[in-house]
Amino acid sequence: MASGFGHKLVIAISSRALFNMDDSHQVFMNEGLEAYAQYQIDHEDELLEPGDAFAVVQKLLKLNDNQPGEPPRVEVILLSRNSADTGLRVFNSIEHYKLNITRAAFCGGQSPYRYASAFGCHLFLSTEAADVRDALEHGIAAATLVAPKTQKPNDNELRFAFDGDAVLFSDEAEQIFKRQGLTAFTESEKAAAKTPLPGGPFKPFLDALHKLQAEFGDAERCPIRTALVTARSAPAHERVIRTLRAWKIRIDESLFLGGLPKGEFLKAYGADVFFDDQEAHIESASEHVASGHVPHGVANSAEFATKPSKK
Known part of the structure; x- marks a missing residue:
C-alpha cells in the first residue's frame, strides 16, 4: 500500500459509479472511442446526474466535517477510463456538487484498477465487472455496484x-x-x-x-x-x-x-x-x-x- 495517506480510509470510485454516464457510455458502445471523446467535450459544461455510488460518497466525505485543524479521516479518489481531456466534465460535476475529491487517475480507455494499490485504497467501487475482477485478483477489496430499485431515506449515519x-x-x-x-x-x-x-x-x-x-x-x-x-x-x-x-x-x-x-x-x-x-x-x-x-x-x-x- 502506498505511503503518504496515514491512517485514512481510502476509497476509489469509478466515474460511472459516481455519476450517471449512461448516455455517453451508449455513444461509446455504438460509435466508438473517438465519438465518445467528442461527445464528452461537446457536453463538458453540462452537469452529470448523481450515479449509483453518489450518496455513499457524500456520506463518506461528510465524515471529515466538524474536525477543524485535524487531518481528514476519509479520502475518495477517482479512477476513470476517461482521458484527462474527456474527464473535464467529471471534474466540473465534482466541483458543482462540492465533493472534496482532488486526486484522480484518468487512464485513456485502459483499466484503472492498477492505480488502486498505488493510492493505498482500501476499497474500489466500479460499474465495470472486469475492472473489479482485476482489482480482486491483485488483493484489493472491490465490488460491482448495482443501484437499488427504491431509494433509501437520507440520514447522517x-x-x-x-x-x-x-x-x-x-x-x-x-x-x-x-x-x-x-x-x-x-x-x-x-x-x-x-x-x-x-x-x-x-x-x-x-x-x-x-x-x-x-x-x-x-x-x-x-x-x-x-x-x-x-x-x-x-x-x-x-x-x-x-x-x-x-x-x-x-x-x-x-x-x-x-x-x-x-x-x-x-x-x-x-x-x-x-x-x-x-x-x-x-x-x-x-x-x-x-x-x-x-x-x-x-x-x-x-x-x-x-x-x-x-x-
Whole structure:
C-alpha cells in the first residue's frame, strides 16, 4: 500500500459509479472511442446526474466535517477510463456538487484498477465487472455496484453490510458446501468452530472501518455502523463469532438468516451498501439497497456461477 495517506480510509470510485454516464457510455458502445471523446467535450459544461455510488460518497466525505485543524479521516479518489481531456466534465460535476475529491487517475480507455494499490485504497467501487475482477485478483477489496430499485431515506449515519463467506472470510467453507452439501458443511464448521477462518477480500476494508469507528470514541456517537448478513445459521454461527473475536474486530449487528432472502433484512437494517459474492443475493438485496457484487470465490467459478447457494 502506498505511503503518504496515514491512517485514512481510502476509497476509489469509478466515474460511472459516481455519476450517471449512461448516455455517453451508449455513444461509446455504438460509435466508438473517438465519438465518445467528442461527445464528452461537446457536453463538458453540462452537469452529470448523481450515479449509483453518489450518496455513499457524500456520506463518506461528510465524515471529515466538524474536525477543524485535524487531518481528514476519509479520502475518495477517482479512477476513470476517461482521458484527462474527456474527464473535464467529471471534474466540473465534482466541483458543482462540492465533493472534496482532488486526486484522480484518468487512464485513456485502459483499466484503472492498477492505480488502486498505488493510492493505498482500501476499497474500489466500479460499474465495470472486469475492472473489479482485476482489482480482486491483485488483493484489493472491490465490488460491482448495482443501484437499488427504491431509494433509501437520507440520514447522517453510514451503514455497511457484508456477507461472510468469500467476502469477509475466505471461501474454504463455501467450497465444502458447494461440493459436498449442507450436512458436510455443517459438520465441518462444528468441528472447526474454534479455528478462525482465513480472511477474505474485504477483511482489510472491515479492519480499516473498525479503526475509523474507534476514532469517534463512544459507539453511540459513531456515524458508521456495520453488519454481517449471512445465510449461515446455528451451529455454523460459532466459527464466525470466534473469527471476528480473534481478529479483534467489532461488528455492530449480526444476522444469521439460515438461507432466508436477505433483501427485507437489509431494508430493516437501513444499509447504504451491501457486499455479497453471489448474484442471486445481490438481486434480492438490490430491491431495497445499493449492492456490490464481489466476484470472488467458488460461487463465481465456471463450475458454480449459475447455481445459487441455499446456505
